Amino acid sequence: MAGIQDHFKRDANGNVYEVDFKYVRNHVPLNWFFEHMLDAKPKPMSGAIRYGVCPNEPACQAASVHSVKVCVKEDSWKCFSCGEHGDVVAAAAFYWRITHREAGLELMRADVDMLKHYIPPKPETAIERDDSALALVLQKVAEASPYPSKDALAYLGGRGISERVAREACERGILITIPNDAFQAKAFLTEVAGKELMERAGLWKPDKKAPACAFRPLWFRSQSHCAAEFRLMREPRDGEKKAMRYGGKSPWIWEGQTPDDYMLVEGPIDCLSAVEMGSKRTIFALPGCENWEPNWFQMMAEKNVLMALDPDKPGYAAVEKLKPVLEAFEAMVGIFNPPNRIGDLNDQLKAMRGLI
Ligand SMILES: [Zn+2]
Structure with missing residues (x-):
């Protein structure tokens, strides 16, 4: 433990007055904190590790038990639900509801032996994609399936979206449906x-x-025709x-x-x-806010948005981030904020149609 004690700066009375944050960041792996302190299970993704538990809970509530809302990449984390982010010190400060200084001190007490034996999860290697191959797959599938399937119509109908x-x-080439089975x-x-084309x-x-x-x-299918979002037509399972x-x-x-x-x-x-x-x-439509x-x-220059x-x-x-960008193009910006707004636009639509 002598090594770790060196990183506490003490006053004449032996009270710690300064924390070496850099030392903490280098010695307490962020993944270890998620796995051992938050008891979160790692889910390796392309280039990052995801976790279902946010250090900011209970303030940040899980969208669903299956969501892996927190992304850990290199030495920082970001929560896609509450938007909070930071390093291991920030994670500890959120989780324990204490100051960064107190969190730093607490983390320096982490068991050195345990940290030494910790093996961090490996992210999946990012796959090399060929966007022209993706565009071709989307084109071929769109041509073979020019109308929405019955199952898709039923699903969308349940969300208030009509057959028309x-x-x-x-x-318009935006929606493509394939068999539900x-x-x-x-x-x-x-x-x-x-x-072969789908692999490429x-x-x-x-x-x-x-x-x-x-x-x-x-x-x-996105506007570029070289990107798409693929969605389930039911609630996600484990x-x-x-x-x-x-x-x-x-965008779309x-x-x-x-x-x-x-x-x-x-x-x-x-x-x-x-x-x-x-x-x-x-x-x-943005592919995420x-x-x-x-x-x-640029296309919204001097338009009403x-x-x-x-x-x-x-x-x-x-x-807040988009407003100045749009205003730089001299767009007239308004915010959709009806008095009875209940959720996202689809929730609003479902409420209008009596589906909630
Ligand atoms: Zn969160």
Whole structure:
């Protein structure tokens, strides 16, 4: 323990007055803190480790027991639910509800032997993807499946989205549906796109019997046509991800009838919800409220932009970040905030349709 004691600076009375934060960061692995202090199970993902427990709980409540909302990459963590982030000291300060200084001291008391024997989980190696192969898969599947499936219509109907809007989404090339049964979906995809092309697209891992997208029958093709989100049509089971995105960062754009009016929403379901609710604006859906590039908003220069992001902490934070970007393009920015707002746009739509 002598080594660790050296990192406490003490006054004449022997009281610790300074913490060597750098030492703490280097000696207490962040993954160890999540696994041993928060009792969180690591879930290796491409280039990062995810955990289902946030240091900011109970303030940050889990979206579902299956969510892996916290991303740990190198020496920092970020929670996609509450938006908090930081290093191991910040994690400890949140978790123990103490100051950073107190957290630093506490972490320096961590069992050195235990830390020495800790083996951190390895992230999955990021797969090399060929975006042109992905675009080709999406094109082939869209051509083979030009109308929404019955199951997809039933699912979307349950979320308040009508057959008319679903069909139009298919015609516009935004929505693609594949068979809801994973075996049928795999056979369909193998016939239409082929395994080799799907491997090149990064959609099918060579060692897997079936591509993950075969289990996610609702596909939303992005504006670039080189990216898509694949979604389940049911509640996720243990450890499953509700939606997966492949390809580069790209929005979904539903061109409207009033060329001067835009609406900014989160994700493809909210995009369809806005159309279903009767908006005549061009609906611009972000692939997540933090996934965007400033130059995307060039098209909104001097236009009216209604921001309808999710009414939650990350959504509010995104509005604050987006406002100056839009105003730099001289857009007139408004915020969608009806008096009876109950959740995201789809929740709002479901409430309007009596589905909640
Ligand atoms: Zn959180």
